[in-house]
Amino acid sequence: MVDVILGLQWGDEGKGKIVDYFANDYDVIARFQGGPNAGHTLYVDGKKIVLHQIPSGIFHENKTNLIGNGVVLDPVILKKECDNVSAFGVNYKKNLFISERTHLILPTHRAIDRASELSKGIEKIGSTLKGIGPAYMDKTGRNGLRVGNLLDKSFTTEYIKLRLKHQKLLDSFNFNEDISGWEEEFFDAVEFLRGFNIVNGEYFINEKIREGQRVLAEGAQGSMLDVDFGTFPFVTSSSTISAGVCTGLGVAPQKIREVFGVSKAYCTRVGSGPFPTELNDETGELIRNTGHEFGSTTGRPRRCGWIDGVALQYACMINGVTQIIMTKADILDNLAELKVCNGYNINGEEKNIVPFQMNRVNIEPVYKTFPGWQEDITAITQYQDLPEAMKNYISYLNGYLGVPVKYISNGPGRDQIVVA
Ligand code: GDP
Ligand code: IMO
Ligand code: MG
Numbered sequence: 001m002v003d004v005i006l007g008l009q010w011g012d013e014g015k016g017k018i019v020d021y022f023a024n025d026y027d028v029i030a031r032f033q034g035g036p037n038a039g040h041t042l043y044v045d046g047k048k049i050v051l052h053q054i055p056s057g058i059f060h061e062n063k064t065n066l067i068g069n070g071v072v073l074d075p076v077i078l079k080k081e082c083d084n085v086s087a088f089g090v091n092y093k094k095n096l097f098i099s100e101r102t103h104l105i106l107p108t109h110r111a112i113d114r115a116s117e118l119s120k121g122i123e124k125i126g127s128t129l130k131g132i133g134p135a136y137m138d139k140t141g142r143n144g145l146r147v148g149n150l151l152d153k154s155f156t157t158e159y160i161k162l163r164l165k166h167q168k169l170l171d172s173f174n175f176n177e178d179i180s181g182w183e184e185e186f187f188d189a190v191e192f193l194r195g196f197n198i199v200n201g202e203y204f205i206n207e208k209i210r211e212g213q214r215v216l217a218e219g220a221q222g223s224m225l226d227v228d229f230g231t232f233p234f235v236t237s238s239s240t241i242s243a244g245v246c247t248g249l250g251v252a253p254q255k256i257r258e259v260f261g262v263s264k265a266y267c268t269r270v271g272s273g274p275f276p277t278e279l280n281d282e283t284g285e286l287i288r289n290t291g292h293e294f295g296s297t298t299g300r301p302r303r304c305g306w307i308d309g310v311a312l313q314y315a316c317m318i319n320g321v322t323q324i325i326m327t328k329a330d331i332l333d334n335l336a337e338l339k340v341c342n343g344y345n346i347n348g349e350e351k352n353i354v355p356f357q358m359n360r361v362n363i364e365p366v367y368k369t370f371p372g373w374q375e376d377i378t379a380i381t382q383y384q385d386l387p388e389a390m391k392n393y394i395s396y397l398n399g400y401l402g403v404p405v406k407y408i409s410n411g412p413g414r415d416q417i418v419v420a
Pocket of ligand 3: 038039296
């Protein structure tokens with residue numbers, strides 16, 4: 001049996017905290033896509049830690065954590081992350097496994113990401129510059145190197161061959177930064193990775209499922225950043241939706257049970273691209289400051305706005321979401337009123353569908369306004385104690401989305417969560 005936790009918006013919904021909260025109930029926690037573009041924040045013993053590639057179950061003893069084949073892995077970043085979690089007493093040598101089919105992010109992938117972004121004008125994606133796009137391009141282009149290849153004698157030769165191809169591409173961008181330092185670091189991290197638990201991920205996970213173990217698949221990014229269904233081309237390069245679990249881990253669709261969709265009580269986006277409910281005003285600024293909305297991976301300020309019901313409904317549909325987890329509800333504590341976008345006005349016509357190219361049409365969001373609760377909710381532990389105004393807000397969303405909000409997160413702490 002596999003349950004999934006994934007983001008319904010443009011990432012940073014608080015997936016890390018939620019996975020950490022739910023991890024107790026599972027035996028295996030597995031990442032199925034994305035790479036170090038992700039930044040999942042957890043509080044362990046009151047201390048903040050940001051994970052990029054290691055699944056957010058790592059701080060629970062005796063849980064298996066798997067980096068699945070759908071992930072693109074940067075060994076240099078993994079080595080740093082391992083050092084970080086070790087400082088918390090985590091024995092990653094025992095609890096962390098990597099699929100041999102996982103593709104590697106090479107130093108040249110990072111260089112190509114940079115060169116490609118630098119070459120663009122206003123059409124910049126706002127990539128995290130971690131080499132994600134180029135690594136997935138080499139995967140689908142059938143050139144990439146995989147974690148299993150580290151054990152081949154010919155690994156260095158294969159690397160050099162690929163590097164020559166990449167150099168041609170870099171030359172075409174006139175990119176001439178020296179990346180030899182990155183390569184040195186890379187080969188150092190490759191040695192480290194060779195000593196890891198490298199497994200055949202698909203047999204590994206299916207064996208666990210057969211034994212009756214419970215698997216939690218941890219999404220990165222969000223549904224609106226999905227390469228197929230997101231706001232293309234302002235998206236990431238992987239399948240961030242529930243279907244990605246099957247290809248990213250090698251599990252069959254009928255093994256998937258619950259799909260927990262995580263959404264903030266408002267909405268944020270980092271990087272470029274359309275964002276119909278964005279607030280370029282004092283309220284947006286207030287949400288950013290109260291919510292500490294600055295990127296966990298890049299430190300960039302996140303764009304903030306009202307919750308987008310149209311996009312959420314779409315995300316629930318393509319993911320088959322069974323329960324919604326609403327995070328950062330406490331950030332709205334001081335607002336006198338809040339809004340839910342329940343329609344898009346496009347050329348004078350009101351619709352509630354996500355258009356083909358959001359960036360090519362002018363969307364005027366249609367809002368329903370709600371009174372704020374103006375009360376500190378961070379210490380509340382029971383649903384019945386939440387303010388009436390908040391219950392109304394949630395109840396409206398339940399009806400509009402047709403999927404219930406079952407959990408409300410009211411602070412960054414491990415235990416700050418209310419069950420509806
Ligand atoms: P992720 O990428 O989806 O894991 O989310 P991030 O870690 O990038 O961003 C979420 C941020 O919100 C982190 O700093 C979390 O500690 C914080 N956070 C998560 N849930 C809550 C919540 O309910 N309330 C508050 N105030 N902060 C939260
Ligand atoms: P988590 O898992 C928010 C965004 C980038 C950029 C676009 C493409 O923490 O929610 P990429 O580096 O993938 O080529 O960037 O996607 N992006 C994220 N935004 N949270 C993330 O991950 C993101 N990962 C990528 O800002 O707009
Ligand atoms: Mg994040």
